[in-house]
Amino acid sequence: MKQGKKVQVWLPLLFAVVMIGGMVIGYKLRDNTQVASNVFRFDTKRSPLQEVLDLVMLKYVDKVSVDTLGNAAIQDMLTKLDPHSNFIPAQHLGALTEDLQGxxxxxxxxxxxxxxxxxxxxxxxxxxxxxxxxxxxxxxxxxxxxxxxxxxxxxxxxxxxxxxxxxxxxxxxxxxxxxxxxxxxxxxxxLPSLDAAYLLEPETGYMRISKFSETTYEEFMAGLEKLLGEGMKSLILDLRGNGGGILGEAVDMADEFLDGDKLIVYTEGNNMKRQEYRSRRNGLFEKGNLVLLMDEQSASASEVLAGALQDWDRATIIGRRSFGKGLVQEQYQLSDGSALRLTVARYYTPSGRSIQKPYDKGIEDYQDDLHKRFENGEMNNADSIHAANGKAYKTSKGRTVYGGGGIVPDVFVGADTTLLSSSVTALYRNNTIGNFTYLYYVRNRASVDEFKSPVSYNDAIRFSENDWQSLKKMAEQDSVKVGDFTSADLSFLSERMKALIARYRWRSEGYFQVLNAGDEVVRKAMEEVHGSGGMEEGKKGEGKMEEGKK
CATH class of the missing domain: 2.30.42.10 (PDZ domain)
Incomplete structure (x- = not known):
């Protein structure tokens, strides 16, 4: 009897101790779980946005789609943040994921x-x-x-x-x-990101990277090893039109060009501490002459790579000022299968330059930036480059470079402003050029396939008067009225059509081998390679740079 009373006295106290201990352990486990798995907990209190959506669904006069309304509301909210925070509906996510997966x-x-x-x-x-x-x-x-x-x-x-x-x-x-x-x-x-890797001439290699996906570094290394095996001493790396992608791929590529423990890029945001990415291994091409090509559509990871190589005086940048996208997005999966790509930080080059161009005047002004560059003459005149008015920074050898948006090239090459007739524009707009070149190849496959290389094909092929008349006839079938071609039209169309035909025979590498034969930017890069005999020697004594002091 006494034993039963003792149990009755101690049992509530025992339960209390167990309950308190469980609460303490659970609280600690909750903290650990949040840190480890990045789980986000939101307040269960409904926001005004949710209340409005609920009322519309319950009371509105006509039937509406809550997904359509909700997606539109999210997109409108994100436009108030920055140009690159983006909501991706579930039905569009697959295609975007494929492109990054490669x-x-x-x-x-x-x-x-x-x-x-x-x-x-x-x-x-x-x-x-x-x-x-x-x-x-x-x-x-x-x-x-x-x-x-x-x-x-x-x-x-x-x-x-x-x-x-x-x-x-x-x-x-x-x-x-x-x-x-x-x-x-x-x-x-x-879905390859390496479009071409071949020798432009003995000892001078050319590589073109179209994006930075999960397979880009692997493809790049295969191309680099191939060119080095063929005796390459100088490399022209073409990032024109490369809109970026996965940061880590660009960092790994930069590591192949930079020796020692060098800062490649760092990211920092209001809710994200500074994170540095540095060179950490012996690269395959740390000493050879390096030229990097960029234009106004080179963005994001392309600018990270170019900024690092420019700040460390490792490469000569040729072309035009890059796009100016220096905002870092992270993707978060949402419960309905959609995703949110939210800007969480900014990129900074080793010297501390922000790559991002201003967006304080609104999304429309931001999107109109490239058109404004044409209007103010920047595409044709280096002195008109707006970013050169930004804050000045120093490279490792003391050269002055500028922040304020994008990477300003070391050697400027203006855009091709050859005046083409409206007929040429119409031929491209209606894809008449693509249809014509495809049918040309199918009809002439036997003769085209006899050529051993894109170079020999490009040197030999000439379009006859009958070919030009066939093109015009096809245009008429596409409801495109074509007048007489000017000499500039014929030169432009001939170059593009030969490249497209070469693509059917030798795929993308054949396309660029033909197109590069008349490319002014590639020609300028070749001049730089030939005239940079002392560049490699000069870079052995690189100076020191204060890394990333903003």
Whole structure:
């Protein structure tokens, strides 16, 4: 009896101790969980925005989509922040993710709709379609049981052809006027970011990077090793039109060019502490002559790479002032499958320059910036570059560089301002050029394929008067009225058309080999390489720079 009373006395106290201990442990576990998994907890109190959406859904006179209203409200809110914070609806997220991943699941072709028929214009080397025997010039009649002639959309074709790796799709094709049936096993299709890697001349390599995806550094290293194996001593790295992507890929590339423990870039924001990215290993190309090409569409990670190489006097930057995107976004998955890319920090070059151009005058003014550069003469005259009025910084060798938006090149090359007729613009707008060059290659494949290289092809091929008349006739079928071509028109069109035809034969590398033959920026880069014999020697004695003092 006494034993039972003792238990009754101590039992409540025991429960209290256990409960308090559990609360303490739970509180500590909660803190650890938040730090480790980056879980965000929001106040359960409804915001006015949610209240308004609820009232609209309950009381509004007509039926409305809450997703449409909510997405519009989010987008409007984000425009009040900065130009690059962005809400991505669930249905658009897949395509954006594929581009950054550098691959997708499909059959491995490029196609073009011509006269309501799906034409194969490129077959990915080693991909499922090449293994199944597809060729440039094949025309799709059916995919599975679905007829794909007569006005089908590009999106619908992609939907039919794509699918999980390992799955099969049966297609009916038209080849040389005869229908054939081909079954293709889908697989992982790369989306390369390395467009070209070849020797412009003995000992001078050229590489073009179109974006920074998860596979860019790997592709870059393969191209670099190939060129070094062919005897490359100088490299021209082309980042024109490269809108950026994954920061880490650009940092890894910079590490191949910089020796020692050098700051490459750092990021910092109101809610994000300074984070530094530094060179940390022996690179494959730390001493050779290096020239980097940029233009007004080179942005973000491209500017990070260019800024680091310029601040350390490792490369000569040639071209025009870059875009000026120096804001860092992080992507957060939302509960409905959509995502938020939110700006959390800014990029700064090793000397402390902010890459980001101003956006305090609103989103429209920001988006109109490139047009303003044309209007104020910056595209043609280095003295008109607005960023040169920004704060001055010093490179490792004491050269003056400027903040204020984008990377200002060391050697300026203006945009091509050759006056072309309105006919040329119309030919591009209606894709008449693309259709003409595709049909030209299909008709003349045997003669084009005889050439061993894009260079020999480019030197030999000439378009006849009959070819120009065929182009005009095709334009008329596209409801494009074409008058007489000027000499400038003929020169421009001939160069572009030869490059497009070379792409069917030698893919993107052939395209750039032909196009680069007449490229003024590449020519200027070659002059820099030939005239920079003392550059490498001078860079061995690099000075010191105060890293990132804002």
């Amino acid at each position: 691959n997708f699941q499909g059959i491995g072709i490029e196609f073009q709709l011509f006269r309501d028929t799906v034409n194969v214009v490129n077959v990915v080397p080693g991909g499922p379609s090449e293994k199944a025997g597809l060729q440039v010039g094949d025309k799709f009649l059916k995919v599975g049981d679905t007829t794909v002639t007569g006005g089908i959309s590009s999106d619908r074709i992609k939907e039919l052809l794509r699918g999980p790796g390992g799955s099969k799709v049966t297609t009916t094709l038209l080849r040389n006027g005869q229908p054939i049936t081909v079954t293709i096993t889908r697989g992982t299709i790369p």
